[in-house]
Structure formats: C-alpha cells, structure tokens
Amino acid sequence: MSYLELRHVAKSYGTGATGVRALEDVSLAVERSSLVAVMGPSGSGKSTLLAIAGSLEAPTSGEVVIDGAPLSSMSQRDKARLRRRTVGYVFQDFNLLAGLTARENVSLPLELDGVPARRAQHVAIALLEELGLAARAAHFPDELSGGERQRAAIARAVIGERSLLLADEPSGALDSVNGEAVMRMVLAACRRGVAAVVVTHDAKLASWADRVVFIQDGRIVDQTVPPPTAESLVADLPAPAPRR
C-alpha cells in the first residue's frame, strides 16, 4: 500500500472570473523508501501539491491519505499531531528560527511533541553529527553557510520517527555540489524507509528521484519509467571515433 496518496485532488483559489484553478484531478501515490520528484515550471501548481500533501492546505475536492488515514476524516488536532510527528518539511528558504541554535532548531519538533529537552537535544546532536554539522551545533542560523543551514533544515525535517519528507526546491540557491549533498541526504532518509516528495524545476535534482512526475498547468501530464541498471548504461557507451 502506498504511504502517501493523493486521489483526484483539485484546488481552486477564489471564484468566478478572478478564480484560479491551481490543481486539477491530481492523483499520486508514493511508497515508503521511495523518492518522487515533481517537476514543473513556476506556477504549475507543484508547491500547492506539496502543501496539500502535507496537510498545510486542504484540497477543494479529492482526498489525501497518509499511512491509510484520510486527512478529511481527521480533526484539526489530529492533523497538527500528524504534521509534528509524521511529516518533515524542507523549504527553499530553510525556515530556521533565527533565535535558536542549529541544535535547538533540530530538536524543536521533538520538544514540541513532549520529548524531554535533554533527550531531544541528544538525538539532535547525533543527527547533526551524521550530517557533518556537529561542530556547528551551537551556532545560530546567521552564523552558518547556506549549505550548513540547509543541512540543519533537513536534520529538523527527518528527526524522530518521521516517515514522510516533503521538500520544496530543497537546494534553494545552493551551488551544484551543495545541491547534490542535499539530495544525498534526502535519498539516505528514503533508504531508511521514509517516503519523500521533492518539488523542483531543476532536472539535476529531479534525477536523484526513483520516479519523476511532470506537472503542467495544475495537471500531472507525464512521468518517467523506471530506468535500466546503471551498468547497462556504461556498457552501452560508444567508443570514441578516432581523430585524425
């Protein structure tokens, strides 16, 4: 069974002549341990799709199901708990809290969920160590580089028992090498069992995904088919033509 399912989701903003249909009849299923990239131009509805998948916004029609539970049947309180415990978000602009250190930012979701502060901080440190950020744990966001801020944001998104990771242009304005590091972290979370959706317009980032879904004008128009093995790619490379 899919871990995240969007069933015939539509979303409109406003009504009448000024109304905008952001999403139309979008169906998408994401399994655990898999990374799905949603690719499309600006204004295609990909960020709206992510907000609806993470229960930050409600669809106008259709249903979102996470781990077998339809969001429409949940109370606001249940949804808040789901956002706290199950869903990790990574945003383009990182959204780290400026007044908290990297470690405090990362441990915050656990503390909000009632985990004792000491234990939460301990888990946060272990995670930052894994991401090569232990030495910067006591620094505030404005003392970190862009790459470090994004690593902290990812640590915050995957801390605890989170099983759904939703990322909106997660490499933001990072250079290619740092962007790749971000995707490696997302993929590592997937290999541990997390279901992840990354929305991006960047083909290099999308190519890390197991499946790429293309969205245009609020509709899913196409998707990639699972690729053959990497070995066959190298074996098929032509020999260079001799130069004279």
Place this chain on the structure above:
Amino acid sequence: MSVRHALLALLSGGPKYGLQLRQEFEEQTGDVWPLNVGQVYTTLQRLERDELIESDDRGAQAGPQKAFHITDAGRDELDRWLHTPPDMTEPPRDALVIKVLTALGVPGVSVHDVIQVHRRYLIELMQQWTRLKEDEAEFDLAFALVVDAELFRLDSVVRWLDTADGRLKRAALEVPPAAPGPRLRRRLVARR
C-alpha cells in the same frame, strides 16, 4: 576528444610505453572512453612524424618495447592546446532544435507534446547517470567529473526545452510579433 593531446599530456610526466599510455588514458577518463591499441600506436606514429615526441629507437616499428618521450615542441603544442578554447562560435546543427522548429509547422502536432517526450527521455537518461553517483564508495574522481559533464550537458538541453515550452506558450497568448529584423537575420546567416 583529442587522443593526440591526451597522449602528449601523459608523456609530459615522463617516458612511457604504448600499452602503459593506453591504460593511463582509460584511467584518466574514468574508463568511459575505451581506446584500442591500434589507435594508440597510430597516434604515436603521427606525433613522432610531427616531432612532438621521440622514441629511443627511431627506426623501429611502434610496439610494446618502444618507449616514447615528449619533445620541447610537444610541450609547446600541449601548452597551446590546453590554453586555447575550442572553436564554439558556430552553433551546432542540433537535431533536437531542428525537430522542435519543424514541429511548429506540422499541422495537428502539438509542439508541447514533442517537447515533453524529449524532456522525459532526457530526465530518464539523467536518472541513470545520477544512479552511478549514488554509490560514492566505488567512485573515482575522473569518473565523477565525466558523469558531471554528461549531467550538465543533458541538463542544458532540458533547460532549453523548458524555455522553449514557456516561450511558445506565451507567444500563443500574445499578438504575433513582427518577424526578426533584417539585421539579426543577416548576423545569423553571416555566421553560417
């Protein structure tokens, strides 16, 4: 790919035999460009004829027992090649660009569908290349650079398709623009 200059580069580190050059060439290019022995020896013969390299045994046929070393003229040539950008002034006759331009004039064909088919194909190729990166442990630096080069090349094509897609959609909503001015056209033609 200039095998000729790649061999000069390898010889700049000291004298080497033909088979050794082949092995080092393949290692340096991340084993992505296999090179046959015949190609190595043919290239070495030409380099020797042009006095860019010398062998200890000038008269003998190129073979496994013959070591080559680079001459001063060879070093100059290598330096010139490394610091001279290749000629990229002429736009290549890109099959995909031609296909999209052609699709515009074919009745009943959606150019956006044509673009999407190619976009998906390119991303699938990129997924395959990216998968090679996933296993960092088996990765060597030369191979990483080659994979990056291929990913950037494919990415630039995807970005052109994205831009073309957006430009065509906007153009469909706007009043037909005037044809390009004669000056621009002349400039493009002059380049051919």
